[in-house]
Amino acid sequence: MIDDAALNCRYELHLAGALCRLLTNSPGVGETLRAWQATDTYSLSPAFDMRVRVNHGASASVGRPHFRGMRHLVIASFGEANIFVFDLLRRNVSAVISETVVSDSKFWDRILLPIVVGVLGPAVGVVPVHSACLQIDGAGILIAGASGAGKSTLSVALAQQGFHFVSDDWTYLTVARGELVAHGMSSPAKLLPDAVNYFPGLTQFPLCLALNHELAYELPAEKLGAEVKLSCEPRWFFFLERTATEERCQLLPVSADEAQLYVERSVERLPTELELMIQARTAIISQLSRLSCWKLSYGGPPSVAVRGLQHFFTGLRQGVPA
Amino acid sequence: MTAMETNVPDLLQRFATAPHRAQVVIGTIEIAVQSNDPDVIAAIQRACVSGGSERYSTFLAMKVIRDRSAPHDGSNLTVLSVGPLTTLLVGTGSVLTLDCERCEILGFLAPPVSADRFVNELLPLLLDRWQRSESPPLASE
Numbered sequence: 001m002i003d004d005a006a007l008n009c010r011y012e013l014h015l016a017g018a019l020c021r022l023l024t025n026s027p028g029v030g031e032t033l034r035a036w037q038a039t040d041t042y043s044l045s046p047a048f049d050m051r052v053r054v055n056h057g058a059s060a061s062v063g064r065p066h067f068r069g070m071r072h073l074v075i076a077s078f079g080e081a082n083i084f085v086f087d088l089l090r091r092n093v094s095a096v097i098s099e100t101v102v103s104d105s106k107f108w109d110r111i112l113l114p115i116v117v118g119v120l121g122p123a124v125g126v127v128p129v130h131s132a133c134l135q136i137d138g139a140g141i142l143i144a145g146a147s148g149a150g151k152s153t154l155s156v157a158l159a160q161q162g163f164h165f166v167s168d169d170w171t172y173l174t175v176a177r178g179e180l181v182a183h184g185m186s187s188p189a190k191l192l193p194d195a196v197n198y199f200p201g202l203t204q205f206p207l208c209l210a211l212n213h214e215l216a217y218e219l220p221a222e223k224l225g226a227e228v229k230l231s232c233e234p235r236w237f238f239f240l241e242r243t244a245t246e247e248r249c250q251l252l253p254v255s256a257d258e259a260q261l262y263v264e265r266s267v268e269r270l271p272t273e274l275e276l277m278i279q280a281r282t283a284i285i286s287q288l289s290r291l292s293c294w295k296l297s298y299g300g301p302p303s304v305a306v307r308g309l310q311h312f313f314t315g316l317r318q319g320v321p322a
Numbered sequence: 323m324t325a326m327e328t329n330v331p332d333l334l335q336r337f338a339t340a341p342h343r344a345q346v347v348i349g350t351i352e353i354a355v356q357s358n359d360p361d362v363i364a365a366i367q368r369a370c371v372s373g374g375s376e377r378y379s380t381f382l383a384m385k386v387i388r389d390r391s392a393p394h395d396g397s398n399l400t401v402l403s404v405g406p407l408t409t410l411l412v413g414t415g416s417v418l419t420l421d422c423e424r425c426e427i428l429g430f431l432a433p434p435v436s437a438d439r440f441v442n443e444l445l446p447l448l449l450d451r452w453q454r455s456e457s458p459p460l461a462s463e
Contacts, residue, residue, distance in 0.1 A: 001403040051404055066393055066414055069334030070385065070428040075409060075417045080396040083411045085404070085419065094404035268330055269337070 002053045002094060014038035016117045016183035017174035017231065018124045019047040026054040028102040035186075036113065048124050050093040050116065055081065058098035062107045065115075065211075071273050074119045084112070088123040088274055111211065114185045117172055122270060122277040126183075127173040127284045130266055133166035133182045133232065134158050136313055140182050140232035142171060142288075143296070144262070145240035150302065153195050154240065157302035158309065159226030165189075166229050168221070173234075173284055180287050183231045189224060191217045198302055199224065237288065238296040240305075247300030249308030253293070260289035335430070338387045346370040350379045351449060359388035365437035366445070380456055384427040386440070389415065392432035401447070408451045410444055420448040422455040 007023035013036040014020075024030065029052055030037075063079020072089040084095040093116055101107060118128045131144035132155040141163075145151050155168040167184035174181050190210055195217065196202045201224075202217050210216040221228050237259060238251075263285045270278050298305040332338075340356035342363045347353070347370060357363055392415030400411040406423040410416075415432030418440075427448055431440055 053402075063414060064393065067334050068389065068392075068417055068430045069336040070387075070430075071336075071426075072424075073407075073419055073421070073428060074334060075411075075419065077411055077414050077417065080398045080411070080414055081400060083400055083402055083409065083417075085402060085407060085409050087407060090405070092405075094402060094407065096400065096402045266330060268334075269332065271336060 012038040016172035021049045024052040048091040052095045059100050060098045061100045086119045091123045131171050132168045133171040135164040135232040140234035141236040143238045149240045154302045156224050157306050164229045165221040165226035182234045188218045189221045237291040237293045241297045243297050243299040247304050249298040249304050252295045256289045259293040353382045355384045357386045361437040365441040369441045387430045389430040
């Protein structure tokens, strides 16, 4: 039985706009998560607790992730000795991990913390959206699209042309003081091997096996020449679509209803026990769909879409109606 | 509009159906069990130790899914008990959670965990925890 009295190391973490109160019996966990510790908790979404007991007798390293869920519970195992239980109704996470995992920063930063926000998000006012996020002229743009549509390649291409990089795959939305805020999780940019055709500098980095077992380049966006921001207030929402090889970029307006339907269909289905969370999530998605929404279709290299978007934003700066 | 088409599969198997049902009594606990595996239902009915005439003091709802796509590796038992939740992890693919406040047991059984092992080894651990949560502590404790 994990007793709070035994979890005598306490930290507050800032995870994509949500405040996480971490209770653990190991100061090593706090040390590994130092970069996530909150400095300003004023603007954060409602808090949740994460209790992590380190089993000092166990040495199993992180194993292959396995997830299951039923009603208000989601359970994730990472090998035999590492288990995390997410309770959406009570807004908490409890875990037992082996000593080996304590200092595995790659596990915490790239795997566990994004999963915590993704799974517990509906309970704490955070909506994970499968989209990239960048910022230009102080305002955020979201780029949604199916896996393989080229979100990451376009994000890196835009970042190399002066757009600030927030995320290239998953973006976490919250509402703070009535305004929509988009957060990244400092995850590395993931580029498939053929991206080397557009970014020749990638050849100096090794390919590695990504979480989904794809072979990819996974690099901090800074190494690709990007300036990284942790969050921004989005104003535009683009739906990315690759077309045939003809080099052409087209932007067509998308209605709020279409945008809302797209996002509603793309988020995880939740059980009826979580009806209040479903309603809160729908409200955030509704706010998202009221952004300026566009379908972005392009063919050819990502530079074609970059030029199209630069033209779009230059026009806005000059007061030309989009 | 292909860019706007999407759907999300039920990767967590949250909505797995459990068409087999039974109402059993073990000790003084009445259990309504649902499963997609008739062997689980049969095994728990065999374990039913009450003739039905005893008074049962508590009720539990249980939903257990036979998870044929779960990983097969390992057989170690890991127990995590925090607040009202007690979770058992067997190997890496079988998980069972007792929620004492909501009076329910939810879980998934990987293929290596037989229905008999579930009923004879894992379920008693959870029922013991459940009964201890129901009992007021003794004055000396």
